[in-house]
Every structure is written in structure tokens, then in C-alpha cells.
Amino acid sequence: MAAADTMKLAVADGPDPDAALAWRFLHYMFLMREVEERIERKLYRQGKIVGGVYSGRGQEAISVGAGLATHPEDVLFPCHRDMALYFIRGVQPRQVFAQYMGRVGGLTRGRDANMHMGDLRLKLVSIVSAIGASVPVAAGAALALKYQGSRHVAWVFFGDGATSRGDWHEGVNFATVQKLPLVLMCNNNQYAYSTPLELQMACANVADRGPAYAMPAEIVDGNDVFAVHEAARRAAAHAREGLGPYLIECKTFRMTGHSAHDPGDYVPKHLWAEWAAKDPILRLEQLMRERGWAGPAEIDELYARLRREIDEAIDWAEKSPYPDPSSLLDDVYERR
Amino acid sequence: MPTTYLEAIRQGIWEEMERDPSVFLIGEDIGVYGGAFKITAGMLDRFGGRRVIDTPLSEAAVVGAAIGAGLMGLRPVAEMQFSDFITCGFDQIVNFAAKCRYRWGAAVPMVIRAPSGAGIHGGPFHSQSPEAWFVHTPGLKVVMPATAYDAKGLIKSAIRDNDPVIFLEHKALYRRIKEEIPAGDYTVPLGQARIFRDGADLTIVTFGAMVYVAEEAAGTLEKEGISAEIVDLRTLLPLDEETILASVRKTSRAIVLHEASLTGGVGGEIAARIAEKAFDHLDAPVVRIAAADTPVPYSPPLEEAFLPNAARVIEKARALCRY
Numbered sequence A: 001m002a003a004a005d006t007m008k009l010a011v012a013d014g015p016d017p018d019a020a021l022a023w024r025f026l027h028y029m030f031l032m033r034e035v036e037e038r039i040e041r042k043l044y045r046q047g048k049i050v051g052g053v054y055s056g057r058g059q060e061a062i063s064v065g066a067g068l069a070t071h072p073e074d075v076l077f078p079c080h081r082d083m084a085l086y087f088i089r090g091v092q093p094r095q096v097f098a099q100y101m102g103r104v105g106g107l108t109r110g111r112d113a114n115m116h117m118g119d120l121r122l123k124l125v126s127i128v129s130a131i132g133a134s135v136p137v138a139a140g141a142a143l144a145l146k147y148q149g150s151r152h153v154a155w156v157f158f159g160d161g162a163t164s165r166g167d168w169h170e171g172v173n174f175a176t177v178q179k180l181p182l183v184l185m186c187n188n189n190q191y192a193y194s195t196p197l198e199l200q201m202a203c204a205n206v207a208d209r210g211p212a213y214a215m216p217a218e219i220v221d222g223n224d225v226f227a228v229h230e231a232a233r234r235a236a237a238h239a240r241e242g243l244g245p246y247l248i249e250c251k252t253f254r255m256t257g258h259s260a261h262d263p264g265d266y267v268p269k270h271l272w273a274e275w276a277a278k279d280p281i282l283r284l285e286q287l288m289r290e291r292g293w294a295g296p297a298e299i300d301e302l303y304a305r306l307r308r309e310i311d312e313a314i315d316w317a318e319k320s321p322y323p324d325p326s327s328l329l330d331d332v333y334e335r336r
Numbered sequence B: 001m002p003t004t005y006l007e008a009i010r011q012g013i014w015e016e017m018e019r020d021p022s023v024f025l026i027g028e029d030i031g032v033y034g035g036a037f038k039i040t041a042g043m044l045d046r047f048g049g050r051r052v053i054d055t056p057l058s059e060a061a062v063v064g065a066a067i068g069a070g071l072m073g074l075r076p077v078a079e080m081q082f083s084d085f086i087t088c089g090f091d092q093i094v095n096f097a098a099k100c101r102y103r104w105g106a107a108v109p110m111v112i113r114a115p116s117g118a119g120i121h122g123g124p125f126h127s128q129s130p131e132a133w134f135v136h137t138p139g140l141k142v143v144m145p146a147t148a149y150d151a152k153g154l155i156k157s158a159i160r161d162n163d164p165v166i167f168l169e170h171k172a173l174y175r176r177i178k179e180e181i182p183a184g185d186y187t188v189p190l191g192q193a194r195i196f197r198d199g200a201d202l203t204i205v206t207f208g209a210m211v212y213v214a215e216e217a218a219g220t221l222e223k224e225g226i227s228a229e230i231v232d233l234r235t236l237l238p239l240d241e242e243t244i245l246a247s248v249r250k251t252s253r254a255i256v257l258h259e260a261s262l263t264g265g266v267g268g269e270i271a272a273r274i275a276e277k278a279f280d281h282l283d284a285p286v287v288r289i290a291a292a293d294t295p296v297p298y299s300p301p302l303e304e305a306f307l308p309n310a311a312r313v314i315e316k317a318r319a320l321c322r323y
Helices: A003-007 A018-043 A060-067 A083-088 A093-100 A134-147 A166-177 A206-213 A225-240 A269-276 A280-290 A298-319 B005-019 B043-047 B059-071 B083-097 B100-104 B131-135 B148-160 B210-223 B241-251 B266-277 B300-306 B310-322
Strands: A075-077 A154-159 A182-188 A217-221 A246-251 B002-004 B023-027 B052-054 B075-079 B110-116 B141-143 B164-170 B178-180 B194-197 B202-206 B228-232 B235-237 B254-261 B287-291
Touching: A018 A060, A018 A083, A018 A093, A018 A225, A018 A280, A018 A298, A060 A083, A060 A154, A060 A182, A060 A225, A060 A246, A060 A280, A075 A134, A083 A093, A093 A298, A134 A154, A134 A166, A134 A182, A134 B059, A134 B083, A166 A206, A166 B059, A182 A206, A182 A225, A206 A217, A206 A246, A217 A225, A225 A246, A280 A298, B002 B005, B002 B148, B005 B023, B005 B043, B005 B075, B005 B148, B005 B164, B023 B043, B023 B059, B043 B052, B059 B075, B059 B083, B059 B110, B075 B148, B083 B110, B083 B131, B083 B164, B110 B148, B131 B141, B131 B164, B131 B235, B131 B266, B141 B148, B148 B164, B148 B178, B194 B210, B194 B241, B202 B210, B202 B241, B202 B310, B210 B228, B210 B254, B210 B310, B228 B241, B241 B266, B254 B266, B254 B310, B266 B287, B287 B310
Parallel strands: A075 A154, A154 A182, A182 A246, A217 A246, B023 B052, B023 B075, B075 B110, B110 B164, B141 B164, B202 B228, B202 B254, B254 B287
Antiparallel strands: B002 B178, B141 B235, B194 B228
16 A cells, blocks of 8 residues: 555545534644643643543544544543543533642542543543443443433443453443444554553454454544544444444554553554554644645644643643542532 | 241332332343342333343443443442352442542442342352442442341332442341331331340340341340340441440440451451440440351351351350450
């Protein structure tokens, strides 16, 4: 395959409505990239963030492509590399910064760290650290949607490593037996912490797990936001029709260590370079310029605007107070 | 008509299913088969497969699905076939369900029912009393009824509660305990112990099937002139400390009795609270009586030796009163 072909995105010919969609993609992908850059490369190094930082750098096309295919009443179970899902649902960057700084302005008011965020009003369910544990819970949310006679869908996001967990298989098995409206979005970024794919599973693809559950499973270029979006739409349509779960494996690469403390030295150097060339944001920018969807300065203007908003969001978060220790005992149980 | 402990739980669930369409059942072999102990017998016919869901052999999926449905506003009642298998869903319970409200303010109304306890020669994997694992997990509630009346009233409260509840039913009581209970709706509040038997000379703090061991011992002790009060905790988490302390302040002697193994059992916690908060009222050290620190053995003589019995309670009670 020629280099030019690998860079080509799965976008239909013709100007619209893909132009408008491309701008929405770019907005959220850049927002996620920039917020995470500030967290990982500035605030963390300045000592303003205590604890772990898990970034989705290089994987932004997945949460953006899928997130913009969801219905607002769909229930989302993001993983720790899906920050854009929060922005798409209306969470503000300032809340994310405050979350990472342990302030009351964060989604968990200092109760939990980093991407462990949820808000049921926005149909966002918080991940727990035992990766893959969200899958049976998402199956339960899908069960509830079906039970309530809704046509909406539960979406659960996870990485390749999660598919080694028993919880993943138990959740998928139950969901397929019950034909629940569940979309399974895998970011196969080829590493689970330091463990490469070949030490994680004997099959070549996460999608190979689909047939064992009589579940449709497709592989997409996870760095092509249009391809992810189209696959997500197909999966959601399948689930909404009552045909059961649908698995999408997004092939991508984690352009960072497992977390901010991990330089990722175990990754062969050539892989960084190869995947940097496939950066999902650069590819989208290039397409938008080629198609004439973006004028010479327009993309830079968008980025400048988002950077200003992010500056303000960080200021806000730094002013947000730490939780009062007197609140320690609150909300272990329902207040009576 | 006298109602068994098993039938009381069944009635409680049935009435809640009739009352609230968001209540549903999920578990292994609970539908067509009616459950390993027949608690859910007849419910599939009455409520249909939408609300009585037979699952694969998959405890993490059962618990996980119950959590997901609870987050969405339903009221799942999940059955573990035996409480021994709850370990297979342990992460879902302690890391997911228990922490949602504290972490991000999300309620997980959910009941996990699990037949627990020994005395039926079930061996190491059908006899355990796992309450201490869950009592050590803030965010959960842990309920262990001893009587048919409480079993019905507590299962109803558990189903109506907005926090995850581990509901441990003692399988040896299912058909052994029979009593008159109200036919219609009533509840027993979570988190409240009760005085099972009034007494003056010592307090036996216990729960579950051990209430009857304590009762048997108290009958014998009474003939010897020792009046034993029995506190049936009913709920272990949150613990009704006030009722325990009030009884101990009255009697000045305390035995803590449970069926689970001694070391790390909830008896240690209760003994510590008595020592911390009622020390001045004690005439003797707090005594714990519990099962041996072994897996639950299978063969009847071994199982009998493993379990606390009335003779041990009597012996310790006499010693306490002589102290």
C-alpha cells in the first residue's frame, strides 16, 4: 500500500455534509489532545497533579468518531483513554482539570482521580481501575434499556488488555445470549501497560473473539475518524434493531507510556515514528485542507480559540478549592 | 399459618415484584428451575422472562448486570446460588457497586441474595459464611436474618434501599424455622438489631443461625440461674452499636458468637467496640465464640467440631459469670 493510500481517510467524495462533521471531529480531537497535553506535560510536571495520568494521545479518533455517533440518551462507559466522550456529553474542560487536581470542581469532588469520572445525568458511567469490569455493568445498562422499552444503546469502551479479563468475556457472553443493545468499542493500542499484544492473546485480532459469541466484529483503522464514525453508526444501528451486541476493533497506537510516569522505553523506536506519521489529527487536517473545507488560517484560529479556553479552564480549576476534610464521611450511603 | 424462613423470603420478593415493576430477578437456574433452593419457584410463570432472568454460569456477569441495571434506576435482585460463589463476582461488588456513590454520586440499588452457612454437610464450597469480607467494605450493607418475620421484612427493606445490599440467607434455616408472620406488607428496617431474648446476667451478641444456638444455651443457663440476653444483630453493616452497648451496659458481660471462622471475623470488631465504649461496665473480658480457623469440613463429625454449639456457649457463659 502506498504511503498516500494509508493516509487517506474513509470519507465520501463530495463536499457536504462531511465538511461540517469534519469540523466537529477536529474540534473535539484537538480539545482532547490539548487538554491531555497540558495535564501530562505541564501540570503533572509542575507537581499540580497528584497521582496517575493516563492519556489517549494518538487515539482521539476513537472516542470522537464513536462519541459523535451516539444518541444523547445512549449510556456511555468510557475507558481511561476516551476523554473526548466527556466533552461530547457536555463536561467542561475546567471540570476535567479540577478532577485531575483533586479539587471540588472535578466530577468526583476529589473523591477519585483522573479519568475515573462519571455523571449519570449525562449518561456517563465512571470506569474503575480493574480494567474490563465495566463490560458486564454496561451489559446491565443495556438490559435496563431493553427492559424499559427504550431504543437506546449502551456503549462500552476498553483497550486490548481488557479482553484478557474474565469480566469482559462474562459480560459479552451474557449480552450476546440476551441480545442486549450493547456496542463494544475496543481501542487496540497494542500495549497493555508494558505488555505487547502477542503476550496478551494468541489470536491476531481482538475482533477474532467475536465469532466465539456469534457476535459481529469488525476491524477499522482507529486513526481514521471517519472510518470509526461509520463503523460506530453501523454498530449502533445493529444494536438498536435488537440484533444484539456488536464489536468494533479500532487499530491504533498508544503514543505515550501507560501513564505519565512511564516513558514507554519498551516500545521499539520505529513504532513511534511509524504511528506518528498516522496521527489522526494531522490526517484530518490534511484532508480538510485538500478538500477545501478549511481555509489557510481557519484551523489555526480554531486551535487558538480552544487554547485560550483551556488557559481559562486551568485558571478556574486552580482556584477551585480542595475538598474540606469534614466531608470525608459523606455519601458512603444515601443521606437519610 | 406457620411460614418457613424460605417461604417468608419468597413472599417478600413476590410482593415487591407485584408492587414495583422496576424490581426484577437475575441469577442462575432461578427461572424454569425456580432456584437451587426454590426461593423463586413460580415467579417465572407469574412475572415472565423479562423479569425473571436465567443467566449463564457467570457470577461476574450476574453482579455486573445487576449493577448496570441498578444505575439505570431498576431494582435488581440477584441470586448467588451459594454464597461461596460470590467470590467470582467479588470485584464487581467491592470495587464497582460499593464505591459508586462515594466516588461519583451514583446510586446502585441492588440486592445480592446468597444462601450461606454450614450445617448441611455441604463441604468447603457450599457452607461458608462470607459476611466479614463485605462488612469490611464501606458502601455495602450486609443483612443476615435469623427469623422468618425478619427475613420477609428485611428482604423488602433491602429491595427498597438505594444502596447495594448483601443479603445472606442461612440455608440451614430455610425449612427448619417456621413461625406465624403477617400475610401482607411490612418491613423491618436495615441497621437495627433486636433483643431476641431478654436477660440480666450476660449478653450474647449474635446473628443468623447462631441465634438458635444462643437460645438453646440460654434455656439451659436459665435453669442454672444465669439469665442470658440475646442480641440478634439482623444487619451487620451498618452495625447497630447502640443496641449492643445498651445490652452490655445492662448485663456487664458479653459473648460474641458467630458461625464464621474466628480470626478476622466480625466478632473481633464487635468485641473491640464493646471494649472501647463499654469497658467501665464490664465485669469480665469479652469472649468470642466462633468456628475453627479452617475451611468448612464436609464429614459430619468434623463439621460438628468446626461449628460453635450450645455446649461451648454454656461453658463460656458459666466461666464469665464466675469471673
